[in-house]
Amino acid sequence: MVAEAEVIHQSLDVQCRVAMEIDEIVDISAAAAAAAVAELGPEAAAVTVDVTVSELELRKSDAILDISVKPLLFVPSIRSGSFADIGHRRYMEDEHIRIDNLSSHLGSLLRCPMPSAFYGVFDGHGGPDAAAYTKKHATRFLFKDANFPRASEADNNFVESVENSVREAFLLADLALAEDSTVSSSSGTTALTAMVFGRILLVANAGDCRAVLCRKGEAVDMSQDHRPINAAERQRVEQSGGFVDDGYLNGILSVTRALGDWDLKMPRGSPSPLIAEPEFRQAMLTEDDEFLIIGCDGIWDVMSSQHAVGVVRRGLRRHDDPERCARELVMEALRLNTVDNLTVIVVCFSDEYGGSSASPCHEPGQQQQQQQQPRTRCCKSLSVEALCNLRSLLDNGGSN
Template sequence: MGIYLSTPKTEKFSEDGENDRVRYGLSSMQGWRATMEDAHAAYPDLDASTSFFGVYDGHGGKVVAKFCAKYVHQQVLKHEAYAAGDIGTSLQEAFFRMDEMMRGQRGWRELAILGDKLNKFTGMIEGLIWSPRGGDSNDQVDNWAFEEGPHSDFPGPTSGSTACVAVIRNNQLIVANAGDSRCVISRKGQAYNLSKDHKPDLEVEKERILKAGGFIHAGRVNGSLNLARAIGDMEFKQNKFLSAEKQIVTANPDINTVELCDDDEFMVLACDGIWDCMSSQTLVDFIHEQLKSESKLSVVCERVLDKCLAPSTATGEGCDNMTMILVQFKKPIKSTSSAEEQSSNSESTETEPKLEGNAEK
């Protein structure tokens, strides 16, 4: 059945963890898809006061999602803005940096290592008989130095990945998103979207696509990609006269910063395999119901995946790879103002930071 298996792969990769700020559980499942192209990252202790969580939903292959899971958080940490406390800027620069790092000989080599050796047979043989000058030193890894080699002109991958990342520091939650994976917070049982799904028919996306020389057909960029923002997808980023944020498809993330308060119970990061089946509010309600009897957060995630999995591939809904991270905030959250003030400020659609109300699936 083309991209679908005859029976779904329901084995799950699950994980739990916690520190003094958060508890988290996660689970991922291949489902009906022929390959697993999702990846994720969970670092409750990115540093002494910061937690990092991310979901990456690959398309056209798994390598860009895996690359992001391996490197986004490292680049966030390394950026000078992070040291200065500007997490939003460090997140934005890390997203752009992924595209830069995946180019050239070094980018090709890293993607080949992360990729499927059988699908990249010729490339892997080349990679095995060629080695970079001076060996693969730690300095080179840290600085991502230019490498000479047979793939020095590699423009980057034609496959791509969404990226939805949440960073928690003290009582601040900073969300960066490119694509249609989504971050949702539950505040007093109400679902609020902390990210926007970047679909080509959104006015701001359509305007950029057309200005950059692209077109939209059947809801897809140039008739092929059903996302307006993503990491990778280099064929849509070839205009040398435009900056990275103005290309047909851009890795430029929306950044949303929220002051957490005592009314905030948990947040969910998930790829569109979940959101195709459940609205934000439906998922928050389901999680609340599960938490009444289940304390292990990864088990709650597993139940969501099982609920979303389609009984057949007839409709396509519930047939995608699925990944979900559930993060509970430990009380009390040290806030700078009263919970009531923060809740009323954040829930207003007129003020920043924005908490968007439940969006339909």
């Protein structure tokens, strides 16, 4: 048997709900009930309680009174899928990493806010050597050699320390490529990494891979393409003694940041127009953030960020499978006649895709405003005896 009562405190505009269910309550004393009424104040006399004692043919501790409403903080529930294809090239030079549970993967090597995840896409050029080497040693460079910070909370100090550590890791990987005799000095790779720590999403990019966040159906770029046509990059290149010819750095390379390519960076230690230092972007994830797409430039050569978001969003609505979505995005790029290798990672931030805003796929500016219903949970409870005392106090205008 379930009896329900709704208590409305007019001055505070607070709504509390009473629901009695067998075996689902926590008992508190009648004194606590009196304290609750005292807190409400004399206006509680105007409150109505639609509960009769005769209906309470239950044992003690079978009433729940929710006297406070608290929003639940969003915690991402991470799952991902990936797909790679050689495309129309003779050789596959892309590599990628996908770790949905970083803490479990690294064990005692890492102490970090939960949940934790790590993703990387490495788009090689001049042969597969640099990309393959970077993938093989990425976790060592990032989480061991660069003194990755240990913390349980993702505060500003932690995020700043992570950025410094990742920056150091990119530079360490770049130097390691110069020193390893098995890697050709003409081989290089772009590198984009994405990390999730608690609600923090941190993206580091050197090159023209791209990370795109879907926020309520809108594409939010989480990286900048480092190409010679980019005005800021072109200025930096020219100030470093390089030049741009027909859209290529020094007439050779289509990116302005990459790991490796030591034929262009030599001699070591001297300023170079081609650098390995990453740029960072971060976001605080909320329920509006549906998924992240990480893709190599073969995807972005033929479609916009918003187009890619639309493809993945429609796929998730149909089958809720990020692996299939990654494949569908690659197939769409091939349909649009991309000529490059193709690699895509799709990272979802919920267990099940319900379209957190539930609006159809759309172009920017067409999104309808929708109000989110607040999540609530029970925080206090009253026994039958305490509830009867509360009713008596309310009937007497709280004078007791």
